[in-house]
Ligand SMILES: O=C(O)CCC(=O)C(=O)O
């Protein structure tokens with residue numbers, strides 16, 4: 001028997017009235033109680049009646065297949081309807097799903113949409129724009145970055161506050177202001193948010209047009225330097241900016257847990273000696289615009305599409321922790337329950353998010369190549385041969401960290417589309 005829930009009963013009786021706003025409130029009440037299918041039905045009813053907030057929530061449920069079958073096309077149609085009423089959240093969501101170009105074309109409209117959302121004070125849009133401007137070397141854009149981070153922080157975005165505190169403490173894009181940084185840090189620490197590891201990125205590989213918000217600028221494929229032919233390994237310095245490295249660490253930190261490794265025979269994941277790090281996997285449900293933009297640049301730097309990427313994983317190694325020699329391609333058995341139509345893991349891109357004091361290199365024993373961690377640097381390698389068969393030479397390891405900590409972001413890229421958009 002279910003427990004009585006007077007608040008919900010009140011919403012239900014109110015929803016007998018022909019009021020889309022009340023239907024939406026009931027739907028939200030049902031979401032809060034995890035009654036997703038019923039929530040979907042009420043969202044749909046309010047959406048059909050033209051209520052934009054319900055259209056947006058219905059689209060969200062359809063995008064992620066929550067309470068209903070996943071239907072990306074229909075979700076986008078609902079978002080376009082809500083956007084036509086001038087709703088900034090719809091504009092933001094359309095910008096978000098257009099990254100990658102599958103759900104909606106990734107064209108110049110993305111910039112207008114982000115502008116609309118940031119003018120409405122939406123924190124994730126403010127933060128994404130801040131990080132975008134922060135990649136530009138000129139003083140004015142650096143100043144814009146700081147202002148936007150500040151604005152996002154004031155709107156309650158603690159990741160933006162953390163990025164801002166690092167910039168103020170280190171004098172990035174501004175004169176160092178230890179007092180302001182200290183006050184911000186104290187507020188964050190009171191909320192249980194620790195400072196980030198110190199890191200710097202010397203040179204960002206792509207520079208974009210000064211003064212304008214042109215997100216497509218940040219997606220140009222930067223120059224890769226081949227370091228090994230067999231296996232095929234390349235290195236890209238400065239793929240991510242310091243803000244982007246910090247973003248990934250900050251977003252991953254609350255989700256970290258002991259890493260699992262996949263048992264090749266059973267396809268089951270369990271804690272094993274082969275991989276002693278901790279990691280966080282980013283479900284698309286928790287992604288926002290800045291996280292998607294970073295992943296899009298990582299995928300395109302690897303010569304792949306974002307839809308080919310499995311969920312982003314951030315790994316954290318403490319002293320003594322390592323990822324012993326392994327190959328990233330998977331056995332047919334282990335792929336069976338994980339979108340087999342996407343094929344195998346064709347390529348991997350790993351980006352170092354900081355620099356451990358000693359150790360933590362990525363080693364490729366077959367060619368003898370070792371890549372040193374450096375914040376923002378990517379290492380890209382093929383796991384399959386040109387004919388699609390596994391490349392046994394792709395053996396690689398994350399060597400034990402000796403001093404300090406090591407943070408790394410990995411995208412495993414399949415042969416074909418893996419994500420829904
Ligand atoms: O930590 C490293 O350097 C390697 C990580 C790795 O092999 C992976 O994420 O697949």
Ligand SMILES: [Fe+2]
Nearest residue numbers: 326327328396
């Ligand atoms: Fe690996």
